Amino acid sequence: MGFNIVVVGATGMVGSTTLAILEERQFPIDNIYMVASHRSAGDTCDFMGKPYIIEDVANFDFSQTQIAFFSAGGEVSAEYAPKAAAAGNVVIDKSSYFRYEKDVPLIIPEVNGEQIAEFTHRNIIANPNCNTIPVAMALKPIYDAVGISRVNVATYQSVSGSGKNGVKELVEQTGKLLNGRPIKTKVFSQQIAFNVLPHCDVFQDNGYTKEEMKIIWELQKILNDSNLAVNPTAVRVPVFFGHSAAVNVETKEKLSVKDAIDLLSKSPGLKVMTGKTPYPTPVHDAAGEDPVFVGRIREDFSHPTGLNLWVVADNLRKGAALNAVQVAEKLVESYL
Secondary structure (H helix, E strand, O other): OOOOEEEOOOOOOHHHHHHHHHOOOOOOEHHHHEEEOOOOOEEEEEEOOEEEOOOOOOOOOHOOEEEEEEEHHHHOOOHHHHHHHOOEEEEOOOOOOOOOOOOOOOOOOOHHHHHEEEHHHOOOEEEEOHHHHHHHHHHHHHHHHOOEEEEEEEEEHHHHOOHHHHHHHHHEEEEEEEOOOOOOOOOOOOOOOOOOOOOOOOEEOOOOOOOHHHHHHHHHHHHHOOEEEEEEEEEEEOOOOEEEEEEEEEEOOOHHHHHHHHHOOOOOOOOOOOOOOOOOOOHHHHHHHHEEEEEEEEOOOOOOOOOEEEEEEOHHHHHHHHHHHHHHHHHHHOOO
C-alpha cells in the first residue's frame, strides 16, 4: 500500500534532501506532489527519474494527500500546515513554528518515538532543530542509564543551516578573498569566509540567540525534563555541510568512559569513533551520511561526574530530512 505525499518547500535544500531520502529508502508512495512558493511554481523537479511540475502552495489542494512534509519556513508552516492537517494529512513540520506547543509532539524516532502517537491531537508532528537532534541522540543513552543534571554545549554550525544563500555566500566570499577582491555580506552579520561567528539566528533579550534557546527548550521537551540545565553557545563556521557540537555532560551518577562508549555503541543511529583518530569531522565523516557520529569521549577532570563528547552529523540529513522521513516510516508502520 502506498501513500500520497506532498513536499512543501521542495526546491529548498532540506526539501530536495527529503526527496532524495524518500527515493533512497523506497518510501511507499502512490503519488507525490512538489510544492513551493509562487516564485518556483512552474519549475520542474525530478523524482525517481521523472520530472514533476512545482505547484504553488497557495493553490494546492491538500485533500489529495495523506502525508505532508513541510520544509519551507515558519511563516509557510503557520499558514498552511493547519490547512493540510484539517484536510486529512499528517503534517511533519521542519520549521520551529510548532515545536514548543504542548499538543504537538517533537520527535526523534530513536529517542522518543513512542510519542508519535500524540500526533492525533492536531495531525502535526514537529521535527527538532538540526543541532538538537544529534545532541539529543548522544545524550539519551546516558540520560537513561545514570541521569543528567546539566549539559554545556557549543555548536559549530555549517553555512547550509542558513540555506542555499548561506552556501552561496561562503563560496563567493572565499573566491573573492583569495583573489584580493572586496566582499559583501548579506546572509550573515559579518564575513563568514575564514571566520567564525558566535551568532546563529537573532539575539534575545537575555543575551542568548534564538538558536541557542531552541536547544534548551527542545532538549527539555524531548527528554521530558524541565529541570535539565542546558548552557548553549551556537557558532557559525565556514563549513558547507555538517554541524558539530562539543558537549559536556554532568551526570547524576558516575559513568566511566568505557561504559559510556559501550552505551553509545549499542544505541541506534549512533556511530562511535575510537582509536588512533578518535573523532569525526563534518567533511570526512558526516556529510552525506545518515548516522550521528560521536568521538572524543573522555572524562572531565574538573567535575566528579563530568563527561565530554564530540558530536557530528549531516544537518540536512539526520538533522532535518532523514529524521522527518523516519517519522513518516513510523507513522506508516504503526498508525496509518
